[in-house]
Amino acid sequence: MPNDLFQAPRGLVVRQLNYQPSRGAGVARQVGIDHTAGNYFMFIDADDELSDVFALRDMLAPTREHDHDLIIARYTKQQYRRDGFNYALSAKYDWKAAYGKLYHREYIKRIGLTWHPDLRIFEDTYFVGLACELAQDRFYLDKPVYVWLWNPKSTVRKNGHEFDHQLHTWAESNRYILEILRQQKPSVWPRDFYEYMADLFYREKQHPAVDPDAFIAEHTKLLVENRSLWTDEGQEQVRKLIIRDSEPGGRRVGWSTAGMEKYLSVQIKLLRHAFDEAQNHA
Structure with a gap:
């Protein structure tokens, strides 16, 4: 490849650190952050790949003009259907996936964000969601730089997508997120709490908890x-959000809102039970 098109990194040092047994992707990514020293860092999973040889060049280009907190690019999702593979482009403003993003080290350090060691799944929800939410300077790169390859044994697909039924970890991840927002960005804390509650109404229907x-x-x-x-x-x-999500343009178009009032009453019972338990142990 001509050097005037893409200059290869010089003095590149690759280090591999192994933990036995595995402590999860979040811990591995945090170790990667802790053992590097560049101004920006990004993540790539072992079973994925960059879109092309120009991906890093395109991701770094905006940083030449300004030290953005975060560069958010798009990624391509490889999907498998009965007739073979097809490819779909991610949303332009994706705040969930760790990949396709370039994180400014000083920004991440300034907000005190690390990958949570207790989260072996939904760890992206916590780290990426907070990194995007708390950033004051986000640059959106409207092109794919990453390919999320189909792997039936990946964390989110193995064992018949059992990942989706781990609602206890989903709740735990969101609890940690809300705690940080309550401290660092209280203006959006109520919004995210209500959205979690509305989303959970449908999530329980679609993916019953594997460990109730x-x-x-x-x-x-x-x-x-x-x-x-x-x-x-x-x-x-929460009622309004549940109804909105079921209407045209919502995330759960056509889904029934039956059981909404029972769902809300269950939340009240859970709070009352927790209060009674606290009183009994006081």
Whole structure:
């Protein structure tokens, strides 16, 4: 490849650190951050690939003009259907996937964000969601730089997508997120709490918890920590979000809202039970 088109990195040092047993992707990524020193860092999973040889050049180009907190590019999702593979482009403003993003080291250090060691799944929800939410300077690169390759044994696809049924970890991840938002960006804390509650209404229908007791325990912790938001007005906001999501343009178009009032009453019972338990142990 001509050097005037793409200058290869010089003095590149590759280090491989192995942990036995594995401690999860989040811990591995944090170790990677801790063992590098560049101004920016990004992540690539072992079973994925960059879109082309110009991906890094395109990702770094905006940093030549300004030290953005975060560069958010698009990525291509490889999907497998009965008739073979097809490819879909991610949303332009994706805030969930760790890949296709360039993180400014000083920004991440300034907000004190690390990959949470307790999260072996939904770790992206926590780290990436907070990195995007708390950034004051996001640059959106409207082109794909990464390919999320189809791997039936990947974390999110193995064992019949059992990942989706780990609602206890989903609640735990969101509890950690809301805790940080309550401290660092309280203006969006109520919004994210209500959106979690509305999303959970549908999520429980679509992906019943594989461990109901663990889910109830984690979800109750989340409710207790955010109980000041569970007012009459707050419950009405959740109702509106649930209905909005089922209508045209929503995330759950055509889904039934049947059971919504029962769902809301269950939340009240969980809070009351937690209060009674606290009183009994006081």
